[in-house]
Amino acid sequence: MTLGAILNAMRDPAGVPGAPGLFEALFVGTWVFHIAFVLLTLGACALAVAGFLLRERSAHWMRLSTSMTGVAKIGVSLLIVLGVAPLLFTQVIYDPQWYASNVLSASWALGFIATLIVGYCLWFAFYSKNEEAAKRPVVLYAVAALAIFLFDGLIMHALIYQSLLPERWMDWYAPGGVVDTSGARLHAIQWSRYLFIISLSAPAVGLFLLAYADYFATRSDIDPAYLTFARTLGRKVCVFGSPVSLMLLLWWMSDLPSDSRLVAHPLGWLLAISLAALAWLVATKSAPGRGYALLASGVALLLLLSAWREVIRVAVLAPLGYSIDDYKVNVDWPSAILFATTLVGVGGLVGGFYLTVCYQAGRVRGLYTAGVGVARLSSAAVAILIVWIATFFTYGAAIWVKNVFLP
Numbered sequence: 527m528t529l530g531a532i533l534n535a536m537r538d539p540a541g542v543p544g545a546p547g548l549f550e551a552l553f554v555g556t557w558v559f560h561i562a563f564v565l566l567t568l569g570a571c572a573l574a575v576a577g578f579l580l581r582e583r584s585a586h587w588m589r590l591s592t593s594m595t596g597v598a599k600i601g602v603s604l605l606i607v608l609g610v611a612p613l614l615f616t617q618v619i620y621d622p623q624w625y626a627s628n629v630l631s632a633s634w635a636l637g638f639i640a641t642l643i644v645g646y647c648l649w650f651a652f653y654s655k656n657e658e659a660a661k662r663p664v665v666l667y668a669v670a671a672l673a674i675f676l677f678d679g680l681i682m683h684a685l686i687y688q689s690l691l692p693e694r695w696m697d698w699y700a701p702g703g704v705v706d707t708s709g710a711r712l713h714a715i716q717w718s719r720y721l722f723i724i725s726l727s728a729p730a731v732g733l734f735l736l737a738y739a740d741y742f743a744t745r746s747d748i749d750p751a752y753l754t755f756a757r758t759l760g761r762k763v764c765v766f767g768s769p770v771s772l773m774l775l776l777w778w779m780s781d782l783p784s785d786s787r788l789v790a791h792p793l794g795w796l797l798a799i800s801l802a803a804l805a806w807l808v809a810t811k812s813a814p815g816r817g818y819a820l821l822a823s824g825v826a827l828l829l830l831l832s833a834w835r836e837v838i839r840v841a842v843l844a845p846l847g848y849s850i851d852d853y854k855v856n857v858d859w860p861s862a863i864l865f866a867t868t869l870v871g872v873g874g875l876v877g878g879f880y881l882t883v884c885y886q887a888g889r890v891r892g893l894y895t896a897g898v899g900v901a902r903l904s905s906a907a908v909a910i911l912i913v914w915i916a917t918f919f920t921y922g923a924a925i926w927v928k929n930v931f932l933p
């Protein structure tokens with residue numbers, strides 16, 4: 527039996543409920559939001575620590591540290607929530623690879639959750655103590671939390687990288703012919719790939735600071751000197767961090783499988799050129815008012831990265847005889863319609879409502895009063911939630927009645 531036949535036999539016999547390309551596009555698209563918050567969180571954690579340690583230099587550092595501690599606190603919850611969507615999509619089209627890799631390192635896959643909880647608790651401990659009068663050792667909570675988050679990223683990376691190496695699974699499963707079911711090892715790490723992705727935290731948090739300075743520019747209670755400090759720091763972190771990322775990207779490119787022709791693929795080079803171009807834009811065109819546009823360019827760069835990861839996966843698995851295009855398709859229209867309407871209705875209206883309220887409320891000093899438009903949006907969000915819950919349960923009940931009571 528060939529490896530491709532084994533991989534295809536491990537697929538879900540029920541098939542996929544729609545065109546595989548659609549799930550691939552959703553996978554690539556939704557991962558951008560996950561990694562955006564991963565990078566923002568890691569960058570914010572690092573700045574929170576730096577700000578705390580440098581707080582004696584100026585009040586701006588302390589203020590930045592407090593602010594970035596809050597950003598990271600929310601960032602962790604968002605990166606977790608936003609990790610779910612790509613997780614579901616990769617399990618739909620790459621289920622043989624994902625599950626095999628998770629079982630081969632099962633202890634780590636489970637330990638990932640436990641360590642993430644510990645890391646998040648440590649971050650909250652730092653959050654509750656991070657103030658002017660706090661003693662220096664308090665920072666150890668933050669350093670430990672950051673180390674755990676980085677380690678969790680490494681576990682995530684190893685699970686993905688192992689899933690791209692099916693030809694080595696048997697060696698890991700039964701080294702020397704003896705079956706090892708402990709799942710106690712991380713079997714493969716590609717440092718160039720992991721370090722490159724993680725290094726993007728510097729440009730990411732730099733771009734965030736540029737947008738942050740623009741966002742708070744309307745607040746009369748925030749010292750403009752602090753915002754200038756944040757903008758200058760953001761520019762520096764981005765401009766000095768990008769070349770490091772570029773070097774790591776070139777290392778990753780040189781580390782790709784030599785027989786896959788990936789090194790010559792235009793997408794990898796486009797990613798490298800875009801990274802250099804973004805650093806140049808930030809260095810020369812980051813005057814006040816351009817923060818949002820630059821941040822959006824950073825998100826576009828992450829879309830390139832996401833697509834590049836997928837190009838690598840396709841190129842590596844194709845020679846083994848695995849392609850998502852030949853996955854059995856069993857279209858399930860009710861689920862597809864429920865999914866699409868939930869995404870647009872609940873995601874668009876409820877998510878849009880929260881985002882609008884948060885955006886507007888943060889720009890006002892003191893009490894925020896919602897305008898007519900936001901009030902309408904909130905009514906629409908509540909209405910759509912009621913419709914959604916009613917549809918969800920009615921549909922489930924109808925299927926249950928059909929299965930249990932009808933012949």
Ligand code: HEM
Nearest residue numbers: 564606609610612613616675676678679682683686719723
């Ligand atoms: C601190 C916590 C986390 C960090 C630092 C982190 C970091 C990363 C990194 C660096 C990658 C890309 C690795 C690579 O391509 O080599 C990745 C991919 C991914 N992460 Fe996370 N992650 C975290 C938590 C989570 C959580 C909680 C979920 C799920 C709810 C999640 C879901 C995913 C998925 C689905 C992928 C892509 C999988 C694939 O390519 O097949 N991550 N993460």
